[in-house]
Amino acid sequence: MTEVAVVAFAQAPNVRRTHGTTNGVEMLVPIFDEVYTRTGLSKADIGFWCSGSSDYLAGRAFSFISAVDAIGAFPPIHESHVEMDAAWALYEAWLKIRMGEVDTALVYGFGKSSAGDLRRVLSLQLDPYTVAPLWPDSVSIAALQARLGLESGRWTEKDLAEVAARSRRDATGNPRAQFGGETDVAALLDADPVADPLRRHDIAPVTDGAAVIVLASAERARDLADRPAVIGGIEHRIDTPSLGARDLTTSPSTRLAGEAVGTDGVEVAELHAPFTHQELIVRDELGLGDAVRINPSGGTLTGNPMFSAGLARIGEAAQRILDGEATRTLGHATSGPALQQNLVTVLERG
Amino acid sequence: MPEQPLSAPLDIGFDYTRSVGPVLGRFMTALAQRRVLGVRGSDGRVHVPPVEYDPGTAEPLDELVDVAAEGTVVSWSWTADPLPGQPVQRPFAWALIRLDGADTALLHAVDTGGEPTSVRSGQRVRIRWADEPVGHIRDIAYFVPVTDPPADAAPTAPAPPAATSPEPGTGDDTASVDTVITPVHLNYTHSASLEESRYLRALADGRLLGQRCPACGKVYIPPRGACPTCGVPTTDEVELPDTGIVTTFCIVNVPFLGQRIKPPYVGAYILLDGADIPFLHLVLGCEVSEVRMGMRVRAAWKPRDEWSTTLENIAHFEPTGEADAPYASYAHHL
Ligand SMILES: [Zn+2]
Numbered sequence: 001m002t003e004v005a006v007v008a009f010a011q012a013p014n015v016r017r018t019h020g021t022t023n024g025v026e027m028l029v030p031i032f033d034e035v036y037t038r039t040g041l042s043k044a045d046i047g048f049w050c051s052g053s054s055d056y057l058a059g060r061a062f063s064f065i066s067a068v069d070a071i072g073a074f075p076p077i078h079e080s081h082v083e084m085d086a087a088w089a090l091y092e093a094w095l096k097i098r099m100g101e102v103d104t105a106l107v108y109g110f111g112k113s114s115a116g117d118l119r120r121v122l123s124l125q126l127d128p129y130t131v132a133p134l135w136p137d138s139v140s141i142a143a144l145q146a147r148l149g150l151e152s153g154r155w156t157e158k159d160l161a162e163v164a165a166r167s168r169r170d171a172t173g174n175p176r177a178q179f180g181g182e183t184d185v186a187a188l189l190d191a192d193p194v195a196d197p198l199r200r201h202d203i204a205p206v207t208d209g210a211a212v213i214v215l216a217s218a219e220r221a222r223d224l225a226d227r228p229a230v231i232g233g234i235e236h237r238i239d240t241p242s243l244g245a246r247d248l249t250t251s252p253s254t255r256l257a258g259e260a261v262g263t264d265g266v267e268v269a270e271l272h273a274p275f276t277h278q279e280l281i282v283r284d285e286l287g288l289g290d291a292v293r294i295n296p297s298g299g300t301l302t303g304n305p306m307f308s309a310g311l312a313r314i315g316e317a318a319q320r321i322l323d324g325e326a327t328r329t330l331g332h333a334t335s336g337p338a339l340q341q342n343l344v345t346v347l348e349r350g
Numbered sequence: 351m352p353e354q355p356l357s358a359p360l361d362i363g364f365d366y367t368r369s370v371g372p373v374l375g376r377f378m379t380a381l382a383q384r385r386v387l388g389v390r391g392s393d394g395r396v397h398v399p400p401v402e403y404d405p406g407t408a409e410p411l412d413e414l415v416d417v418a419a420e421g422t423v424v425s426w427s428w429t430a431d432p433l434p435g436q437p438v439q440r441p442f443a444w445a446l447i448r449l450d451g452a453d454t455a456l457l458h459a460v461d462t463g464g465e466p467t468s469v470r471s472g473q474r475v476r477i478r479w480a481d482e483p484v485g486h487i488r489d490i491a492y493f494v495p496v497t498d499p500p501a502d503a504a505p506t507a508p509a510p511p512a513a514t515s516p517e518p519g520t521g522d523d524t525a526s527v528d529t530v531i532t533p534v535h536l537n538y539t540h541s542a543s544l545e546e547s548r549y550l551r552a553l554a555d556g557r558l559l560g561q562r563c564p565a566c567g568k569v570y571i572p573p574r575g576a577c578p579t580c581g582v583p584t585t586d587e588v589e590l591p592d593t594g595i596v597t598t599f600c601i602v603n604v605p606f607l608g609q610r611i612k613p614p615y616v617g618a619y620i621l622l623d624g625a626d627i628p629f630l631h632l633v634l635g636c637e638v639s640e641v642r643m644g645m646r647v648r649a650a651w652k653p654r655d656e657w658s659t660t661l662e663n664i665a666h667f668e669p670t671g672e673a674d675a676p677y678a679s680y681a682h683h684l
Contacts, residue, residue: 072581
């Protein structure tokens with residue numbers, strides 16, 4: 001079957017609030033331009049379009065339809081959408097190319113989290129009969145997960161603060177990150193919890209943003225990028241939605257997806273962890289040792305654009321190969337509460 | 351100061367009515383009777399709340415068993431500022447609680463009278479039932495510590511509506527619950543695009559402002575921000591007259607909730623002179639039977655002191671009496 005490669009990646013600046021609309025057009029048009037310029041492709045060259053976004057985030061029905069304006073969908077295009085992080089849209093696009101239906105695809109995700117109250121909106125992804133009617137917010141649920149690990153000795157508050165400090169330090173090298181800088185672990189730990197046991201630094205910011213990836217068959221990819229990042233494997237798995245029925249300090253779905261793609265020899269990993277302790281869970285389930293560079297972009301803790309943060313992790317992992325800095329990298333995306341669904345992809349120098 | 355787009359609160363809500371099926375139906379029915387049921391999984395574990403299919407084997411489950419209204423805190427987190435709809439409306443703990451007789455944990459609220467130091471993992475807690483259970487997860491108002499519960503009742507979010515009322519006077523608490531109502535209310539700030547904002551501000555001055563695509567030359571009103579055909583930002587502003595034609599229309603004969611005009615009346619696509627995209631508006635001022643494709647119309651504006659940033663400044667369109675536009679002149683706008 002056809003091999004598939006990432007040939008370009010771009011993301012909008014991660015910001016706390018844009019003045020734009022919830023249909024993402026203002027964030028998408030410039031980054032589409034970026035990847036067109038980099039690949040020399042135009043919209044007419046794209047065989048398949050696939051996006052990830054959410055009507056709950058936008059507060060209106062079929063919001064992704066308006067985003068299609070950013071494409072200029074005439075003559076009519078071959079298009080699809082997932083109500084998930086666009087990493088899953090990338091999976092769909094990968095399949096289209098694998099099956100030989102098309103040889104190029106453009107995948108994008110966008111979200112204006114600032115339009116509503118994000119952690120409250122996210123409670124609507126929970127079981128609608130017995131959980132969502134209580135409106136448990138995403139931060140509180142992650143805090144329950146964090147405490148389980150703290151009290152079982154799986155991690156310490158210092159471990160979590162170190163993840164935050166490293167992320168912020170790395171984000172200083174990423175001009176599109178929401179914030180970054182040198183921070184002192186002890187100073188971070190002096191802060192009061194905001195959702196005990198979580199402190200502000202443990203929680204990804206609220207971010208408006210968008211990201212785009214262009215995929216091509218390995219054959220086409222050679223004409224579009226000097227060093228295409230070939231998708232060596234991509235898998236996704238899901239755990240039970242019943243939060244109280246699983247061990248929240250583990251992520252079997254991440255482990256299974258990682259085993260399916262094979263994580264040996266990975267030099268750089270971009271992990272989609274909106275909470276500090278979740279990075280530790282994912283890293284452990286993927287068997288990533290100390291030699292693996294984690295989230296050189298600063299990761300989700302320094303910019304969490306809903307519905308494109310997972311796609312951006314794959315994009316950042318691919319960029320290391322496109323830039324010639326690495327030969328084997330890993331991108332991870334998550335969706336749902338407390339790491340319920342996970343997608344893992346390994347990218348290789350072609 | 352750079353030009354700011356218009357924005358406004360967007361508050362949406364709906365009371366979802368959900369059928370619960372046989373497993374959750376028995377769970378909800380038991381809650382209305384102040385009892386908690388779990389379901390036995392393939393491996394013998396008792397799940398509370400019950401699941402319809404085993405998470406491991408996917409086998410359908412139907413053996414419901416009683417569990418206690420008392421249990422142990424497995425994990426907790428503290429909420430200093432409760433959000434709308436959350437069970438307890440003063441500082442409280444979210445907790446995963448394993449009820450006695452259950453093997454999985456239930457997510458719910460623990461009230462400690464607002465005191466964060468009064469909650470811990472391993473703590474024994476018990477259900478505080480709602481005053482009037484209806485067969486809903488909120489029949490469990492919240493949990494309180496078994497030892498030293500708060501002296502006063504916690505303020506709570508408004509109770510969900512009952513899906514089915516028991517027969518009055520019968521005292522029938524055995525009726526089975528087959529539906530739950532789960533109100534969802536969300537609050538957003540909706541932003542118009544800069545292009546839409548200019549269009550809306552112009553409307554407040556009684557002007558109709560469109561934009562021309564720099565690539566294909568089409569004129570959009572309202573402006574789109576990006577030409578849907580070309581995918582490029584629309585930049586050149588074009589002021590349009592308040593006259594145009596009906597491209598296509600329908601006669602509304604059916605009354606509906608919130609209707610402002612008595613049927614029959616005409617909803618039509620109006621193509622302003624010089625525009626390439628029609629918009630939906632009303633055609634009044636003639637018999638509905640007189641409205642036709644190609645008919646020339648003019649905007650009937652509301653009194654100036656009622657104008658704001660909305661197309662509703664135009665009350666409706668009405669015929670000008672001029673000769674109809676020939677079909678060929680608007681065929682490509684249909
Ligand atoms: Zn155009």
